[in-house]
Amino acid sequence: MINKVVKNAQEAVHDIPDNAVLMLGGFGLCGIPENCISALLKKGVKGLTCISNNAGVDDFGIGLMLKTRQVRKMISSYVGENAEFERQLLSGELEVELIPQGTLAERIRAGGAGIPAFFTPAGVGTEVAEGKETRVFDGKTYLMESWLKADFAIVKAWKGDTAGNLIYKGTARNFNPMMATAGKITIAEVEELVPLGSLDPNEIHTPGIYVQRIFQGNAYEKRIEQRTVTRI
Amino acid sequence: MINKVVKNAQEAVHDIPDNAVLMLGGFGLCGIPENCISALLKKGVKGLTCISNNAGVDDFGIGLMLKTRQVRKMISSYVGENAEFERQLLSGELEVELIPQGTLAERIRAGGAGIPAFFTPAGVGTEVAEGKETRVFDGKTYLMESWLKADFAIVKAWKGDTAGNLIYKGTARNFNPMMATAGKITIAEVEELVPLGSLDPNEIHTPGIYVQRIFQGNAYEKRIEQRTVTRI
Amino acid sequence: MLDKNGIAKRIAQEVRDGMYINLGIGIPTLVANYIPEGINVVLQSENGLLGIGPFPKEEEVDADLINAGKQTVTMRPGSALFSSAESFAMIRGGHVHLTILGAMEVSEQGDIANWKIPGKMVKGMGGAMDLVASAENIIVAMQHSSKDGQSKLLKKCSLPITGIKCVKKIVSDLAVLEVMPQGGFKLLERAPGVSVDQIKNATEGSLLVEGEIPEMKL
C-alpha cells in the first residue's frame, strides 16, 4: 500500500495557493474539517472559491474565513444559519452561486466519476434553469448539469488508515465521500488514524485511491447548532 | 420500521409475469441470487429480459435459464465463460445487447437515482456509439447514455434485516447495490436474515428504502469458476 | 384556526402505513409527533439518515447525528446512514413517497416559493428544489396569510419559485386544500371554527368550493 500520511493540517494545506478552488465537506457544522480550516485561516490564503453545502456559522467553520475575507466566491445550497454570509451576499461583497443540494451532491460525484454532464429535474422552471439546456425524457422536463471539480478537496472522517481509506460516522458523512473523489489533491483529516489493516475492507466508505494526504486532527470542537433534547 | 420479510424465493417471485424485465445481481457466479434463479426455473416464467453483467455458466446461474429458453433477451457486458450463451448469440436465437461494464453499472445507478441520461467516454468511436448522441466536453468526446430500470430487481446480499437493509460481502457486492435501487420491485435474498437493530447503521451498503421483499435463502452453492490457489 | 401543532396534527392524518417520508424544517418536523400508533413509517433526513428517532436525552446527544434542520436526533432500530449523493438519489429516484415542507407562497398551478425574497432574504434552496421536482406526493404546511394580511395562496407566485406544478395538497392554519390538476385550490376541510367565507377572503387564487365543507377532525 501507499503511505499518504502527513504530519498535520499545516503540512496538508501548505501548497494551497491564492485563488484556489476548494471543496470542504460537512453539512452545517457536522463533519467539517476543523483542523484544515484553522490552518487555512493561519496561512491567510486569499481569493478562494469554496464549494461547500453551507458556510458554517458566523464564528465557526467556513464562516471564519468569510469574516477574514479570504473567500471570493461560495458555491453552496444553503445560507440559512449564517448572518455574515447572508449580509455579504445581499451587499454583493461576496460572489455566491446557489445550487440545489441534490444537484450539488451529484455534480461533485460526477466530477469524481468522470461524467461531464447529466440530467436532473431539480430547478426546472426556476431561476436555477436560466441559460441551461433542458430536455424531455418520458414526458418530464430535465436540466443538463455539469460536473464540479476542485484543486483541493478537504474532507473530515472518523477513522482513516495510512493508505487513505476512510470511515465516516453518523450524519457527519454527508458531502465528504463525493468531495473526496473530486479533488485533484484530496486531503483527509481524521479523528483517529489507524495502522494499515485495522479497518475492515467491507466497511470502508472512501477507498484510499481518492486520498492523497491524511493526518490525525486534534481538539475537535464539533460544535452543535441546534442542541435539541427530549425532556422526560 | 416497515417489515419486508417474505417466506422464501417462491413467494418472492410469485408475481413475476412472462415478458418481465429483470435485473439479476452478480459478477460471474459471485454474488448471484441462487435461490431466486431456482424459483424462476421452477416457475417456468418465459420471455424474460435479463439485465445482468454475465449470464452464469452453462450449468449454473442464469445459464440454466438460457438452456430452458426462458430468456428472450440478455443485456450484459461479458459473455466469456458461457458457451451456450455464445452459441445462442451467434446463431441469433437469443437477442443480446452488449454494454460496456462501467456504462452498464452507471445506467443502472442512474435508473435508481432518477437521472434519465448522462455522458460517458466509454465506447466512443466503436459500434457501441452507433445511433447515439455524442458531445465534446473539455476537448474530449462523450456518448450520451440513458438510465436502465427493471420491473423486478433481484439481488443477493450477505446479511439483511427485516426492514430490507443489506450488507454484502467481499466482491459479491458488484452489481447488487445499484440493481437494488433500480427495480420497481426489489427482491433481496440474504445468507442471514437478522432482527431489526442488529446491523450497524454506519455499515449498511443498501438502505432498506430500496427493498420491497427480503428472505433468507438456503443451500448456497457459491460455485467457483476459477479456483486458483498458491501452492507453497 | 390552527396553531403550528394543529397543522402538524392534521398533516399526520395523511400518512399511510409503509411510507418513506421526508419532513422539511419547521412545522413539518412536528408532524413526527402525531403519527398514529400502528402506522409504520420511516423518516428520511436528506443529510443522510433513514429512520430518524426522537430527540435525544441530554446524555445521548451526539454532534455527529443531526437532522436536516441541524437539530440533534437519534436513530430508530433498523436505521441506515449514507452520503448526500445517495440521499438525493433516493429522493430523485422516487423512493421517498411523501414530502412535507413549508412555503412562503403557493400558486393555484401548484408552484411553490420558499427560498428567497429578492434584496431582503436568501436562505438558499437547500434540498427543496430536488424534493419538489422529484416527489410523487407533496404536502405543504403553511400560514394562509402573511402577518400583514396578504394571502399566500396566489394566482401566481410573486417570489422566485422553488418548483413548478408540484404541490398536491396544502394544510394551512385555516383549511385543507387540494391543488387541482387543471389549476385552482379545491377546499376540502375547514379548520375548527373557521368559515368558508374567511377562507375565501384569505385566498387570492381561485378557490373551488363544492357542496358542504366539513370541519377537520383532529
Add this chain to the structure above:
Amino acid sequence: MLDKNGIAKRIAQEVRDGMYINLGIGIPTLVANYIPEGINVVLQSENGLLGIGPFPKEEEVDADLINAGKQTVTMRPGSALFSSAESFAMIRGGHVHLTILGAMEVSEQGDIANWKIPGKMVKGMGGAMDLVASAENIIVAMQHSSKDGQSKLLKKCSLPITGIKCVKKIVSDLAVLEVMPQGGFKLLERAPGVSVDQIKNATEGSLLVEGEIPEMKL
C-alpha cells in the same frame, strides 16, 4: 522471443511507485508477479476491489473474493471493497494511473480491438471499453503476430474496435513499441535474440526505427 512471463516481466518495469493499476485478464495478471521489491502499488479489480493480494492457499479460498478474471484472490492489508458503479467511477474519473490489457489487434493510431470476431467469437467488452476510454496510460500486452503469421500491429484494425487512439505502449513477444501521437509504432526495444528485421516483417503498420535499438534487459 518472449513467452507470456517474459512479456509480463518487461511490463513490470513500467510500473512506478505509488501507482494504482488495473490488470486485465491473461498476461496482464501475470505482471503482479514481477513488480520489484520496494515499489508500492495497488492493484484494482474492476469487480470491486482495491489491493488484490496473491492467490489464496487452499484453506483461504473464498467464493466471495474473486478478481475480474473470476479467479479466487486474497486482499492485502489496507484493501477496500466497493460496488461496480464505484469501481468504474474510479476508472472513468482518472483515479487509476495505469491500465494493462491484452489485444487482438492494435492500429498505428493507437486503436485497440479485443472483444469480438464477427460471426465467430463474442466475449463481450466487459470493462475494457471503459478502461481504454478513461485511462491516462495504457499498455498493451500481446503477441506480435497471429498463429498463422498475420501481423496484429496494423495500419487499421480489421476487427470491431474497443477504443480509439488510446494505446500508449505495446509489449509484444518481439518488441517494446510506443504509439506516436501522430501515428506509427516507434520501436523502443527488441526482445532477446530478435532482430530489427524480424520486427519489421511482423509489423504491418508503419514502424519507426531510429538509431540503434537496444535489447530488453530482463
